[in-house]
Amino acid sequence: MISKCSLTTLLLIISAVSFGQSKVEGVWKTQDQKDSLLVSASGQSNPAVFVYFPSKAKFLPFTLNGSELVHYEPDASKMSLSLSADGNTITDANGGAKKVYSKVSSQSPVNSKTVAAGADDFFDFSTSNYYAGINFYLSSHPGLPFMPNPAFITKKKVKEVKIEKFFARVSGSGAVSVQKEYDLVYNFNSSGQITTVQVVPFGGGQETDTWTYSYNGDKLQKISTPGRVLQFDNDNWEVDARQQKKVPFIFPMWSYNGDSKPRTATLPYMTGAPLNEYFYTGSQLTKICSKDVSEPNILEHCTEYTYKDGIPVKIVETKRSK
Structure with missing residues (x-):
């Protein structure tokens, strides 16, 4: 005490x-x-x-x-x-x-995203720091692009979620190439927290990656991956061996829709089109489009979500070339 x-x-x-x-x-x-x-x-x-x-x-x-x-x-x-x-x-x-x-x-050049997540949203829109954010940037592993909302998982009594992940490329001539990459299998405890995530490659021939999540109460402490262990502090930030917060690739400036859900995210030191734009059907997030600054030949990079009973069952990532 x-x-x-x-x-x-x-x-x-x-x-x-x-x-x-x-x-x-x-x-x-x-x-x-x-x-x-x-x-x-x-x-x-x-x-x-x-x-x-x-x-x-x-x-x-x-x-x-x-x-x-x-x-x-x-x-x-x-x-x-x-x-x-x-x-x-x-x-x-x-x-x-x-x-x-x-x-x-004296004003911060970036703004934190503090949108409260409702129990009816699969995606966790809430966060108390700049680093987190609904799929604003992909996590260290391209197969783990988001953290589901524990309130939704608990309300729906969900124990497992399986999502098919596809990649599509559209050439400048309009030719479309689509391939399935892997399945994501999320497992949850009774508190709605992720316990493990399996990345199951499509077609066999490759080993399944398993990510294991450890907590102290409601605080994520570490994620054990096939290649390394990610450590987190009680602010939900990934930290290094010195407990120094690891800096994300980007810090966003957020704008919101009338229902307080994210509409755009822009870098504070860049001008022009937003880096990310968020699209909804009703209250469900159905698409995120970004300007891929790392690939100048890409006109558009979008990720679309298909749902069943409020739970994503399919993700299609599409890159459209010049």
């Missing part, structure tokens, strides 16, 4: 960390306006600050220790940024070229 004194101390620590995070969150620019930093914060049990470096074209996770922001690379080398005592400047002295950034906006 936590004593009243210990609980008060813990709350003061969390409040201090949250204050520190909010102090650095926003947009920072050099005096000549030629370089900038986008700074976002996320996490309560394991707070982190995420800094986007346009010159590096990537976000990096940092821990705020007083006036120092610290990031560790996979080789354990340390990178740090210095926050001035008045909180008005951030100094980057890494790599020998010293840069000083001044805050020009």
Whole structure:
């Protein structure tokens, strides 16, 4: 049992960390306006600050220790940024070229997605961090593109869900090629949590991959895969061996429909068409289309879902070429 004194101390620590995070969150620019930093914060049990470096074209996770922001690379080398005592400047002295950034906006450059998921939605639309999101980016394994909503699974008393996964390619001339890739077999416990997922290749000849999920109460702790083990903190973020939050490929800016379901997701440092667009039939998510920036010859990349009794039974991923 936590004593009243210990609980008060813990709350003061969390409040201090949250204050520190909010102090650095926003947009920072050099005096000549030629370089900038986008700074976002996320996490309560394991707070982190995420800094986007346009010159590096990537976000990096940092821990705020007083006036120092610290990031560790996979080789354990340390990178740090210095926050001035008045909180008005951030100094980057890494790599020998010293840069000083001044805050020009106190608003987070990205927005979190906090849509409450109803018990009638198979997909879990709710999340309390930037990293999660309904199929915004695929998980580490292309066969595991989403986490179902536990409330839906419990309400429907679902123990197993089997989904057929197909891939279709449409050439510039209009020729269509479709092939079945694998079956996804999700197994659930009585709380609606995933216990295992099997990726069963179509046609035989390849081994079935099995992913095993471990929890501490309602918190996902790890996913054991055929090739590695993914560790998670109590904010539902994947973390490395130092408990440093792993940064996703992208942090989205969300827009919503009138029913509060996601409509578009756009990168805060890009202009033009949204990276992802979400389409519904009634309340069911039926299609997600994205601009595949990694493949410039792709005009459109869409994933469509077919349901039976509210549960997806078929996924078709289609890429349309120029």
